[in-house]
Amino acid sequence: MSKKRPVAIALAGALCLVTTACADSSTDQDAGSGGDASAAAARSGYPVTLENCGVSEKITEEPGRVVVMNGASVAEVSTLLALGVQDKIVANQQSYGMSEVSGRAAAIKALPTGDVKLNDAYDIPREAMIGLRPDLVLSTTSYGFDEKNGFATREQLKQVGAHTYVSPQGCDQDTSKMTIADSYTLLRDMGKIFNKGDEAEKLIAASRKSIAEVSAKVKGEKRPEVMVLFSNMAMGGNDFSSVVAKGIYNDILAKAGGSNAFENAAKTSFADLSKEKVAATDVDALVVIGYNDPNPAAYAEQLLKEFPQWPAAKNDTYVALSDSMYLGPSNDLAVEKIAKMLHPDKF
Structure with a gap:
């Protein structure tokens, strides 16, 4: 059942510890008169200043050479795709x-990789990063700019003319307090960086409207206990080490009319559980997240057979999801799909 590999370790590092808010963003307002050049810059939406994990990034023009680091995420690349950049x-x-979004997986696969030789964490080492000549580097957490891990630091990238950005809740390499609002922060910040603010706000408004409509339908209903886990992924020493305890997943569950059966099993994003602990917990439904797993539904069905005492097994209640369950522009799809699984009579 386990799939132990360096990227699993990277996923745990990217998602697992305890965090503080990361990306407070604001637009730089220049009060002084700078002639025609200043007026043109103002009309273009630049300059833009982002206060990001203690680093001030003043961006004077739209980035044209963007590098998206792995970080065991698709949040950043999916956001750029959603904004059309x-x-x-x-x-x-x-x-x-x-992906839950039609065509997104193929669109991501078609993007250039830079022909980089990756390090043991399946990410871009310092020398290769500098060689790409980026003007913007995106990382899910500050891990991607940590010199001791062989990565280019934010200061080193600044010296070669590259801006850097760490996604919301990633400053301390911990996403246990992440919510759907952080997905909106990421959208807004990328909208500012690429002068796509209107497009970002339209995406946010549509997501909020969809989630509000779903939540209204399930309001007041009994909240089933849901087990959320990554399929065929090992992050610890026990049989079930990729079980979600905290993070954006719980916000999605709550808005879909459910609750996390293992929320109190760990103080961090993931719980490392024994088979006995899992077997002793009443699980009403399964949400299996596929991370480069071609058939997460098969993994869900395997679990239901392994634990026939679960209400989820007796009622065959599960859904297999992927990028909509993580930071990114598509959390509304996860909310809708989970709500329909948990409360089918309301749809």
């Missing part, structure tokens, strides 16, 4: 291999 990407290392 994928043509600015010169190297992308993110992929889930599947």
